[in-house]
Amino acid sequence: MKVAFAGLGVMGFPMAGHLARAGHEVSVYNRSPDKARRWVEAHGGRMGETAAEAAAGAQVLALCVGNDDDVRQVVAQALPALADGAVIVDHTTTSAVVAREMAALAAQSGRAFVDAPVSGGQAGAEAGQLTIMCGGDEAAFAKVEPVIAAYAKAIRRMGGPGAGQLTKMVNQICIAGVVQGLAEGLHFARRAGLDPQAVYEAISKGAAQSWQMDNRWKTMSEGRFDFGFAVDWMRKDLGLLLDEATRNGATLEMTAMVDRFYAEVQALGGARWDTSSLVARLEKPE
Known part of the structure; x- marks a missing residue:
């Protein structure tokens, strides 16, 4: 298919590359043109100045851009230029409000919008192994599912417009709780005089096992956070879901607490640290 991709950051650059390798005719746009030029040099296709x-x-x-306003801006610019019946697939993590807004806007011109936030991070994008949660019209989803399969290991339509974003919010709630639990567990192990690696080996095959434990326990114990999903990005996501909870009446006491803890990490200079840096606020010198 003829596919355009806007936003060539650490996620978008490899995702667009998978589309090119799958045989689609790909054009790219990035607010910083240098990234678009580098992508074309690496993968072919073409770039647009706008x-x-x-x-x-x-x-x-x-x-795959930054926030609600970025999505509004790109969609407003690109929508009139798309082919009749085209589908916009938004992999940005945004509010469900903007997803519904963009779906209505697209429908006015005979096009469609699917909100499709992803989970799996930079490593998942590079490996083409993302999990994608979608919201939107069934026919539009059916049209784009084989396209986005180029960089996904799992894709599921969760309901109408906004349902993908709401599902991503559940994802982030669960991650926040697990990472805080790991931070406290590691902190407790150290205070108790236990060997962190031995603790991991003892508990990681039982009920405490998780992706976060398998992939972050070692780096947390070593105090290494210069990789992964940044605290700034996580706070953006938590802000979106806490706003949504205010609208729907959900009680998210733990999530609100962890959001405050991430603010402490930012104050320590960890704005771009991985989300596993929650342990840093517990291990800081007294």
Whole structure:
């Protein structure tokens, strides 16, 4: 298919590359043109100086940008340039509000919008092994599912517009709780005089096992956080879901607490540290 991709950050750059390798005709746009030029040098295709230029005649436009306002801006620019019946697939983590807003806007011009936030981080994007949670019209989802399969290991439509973003919020709630539990467990182990690696080996095959434990316990114990999903990004996501909880009446006491803890990590200079850096606030010198 003729596919445009907007947003070539640590996630979008490899995701767009998988589309090119799958045989799609890909055009790209990035707010910083140098990244778009580097992508074309690596993968072929073409770049647009504007979102509209990249999207001209495209049957699918995929986005992986920063926040709600970025999505609004790119969609407003690109929407009129897309082919009739085109589908916009937004991989940005945004509010469910903007997902519904963009779906309504796209529908007015005979096009469709699917909110499709991802989980799996940079490593998942590079390996083409992302989990994608989608919201939107069934027919639109069916059209884009084989396209986004180029960088996914699991794709599921969760319901109408906004349902993908709401599911991603559940994902982030669960991650926040697990990482805080790991931080406290590691901190307790050290205070108790236990060997952190021995503790991991003892408990990681039982009920405490998790992806976070298997992939972050060692780096947490070594105080290494210069990789992964940044605290700034996590706080953005937690802010979105806490706002949604205010609207739907959900009680998220633990999540609100962990959000405050991440603010402490930011104050320690950890804005770009991995989310596992929650342990740093417990291990800081007294």
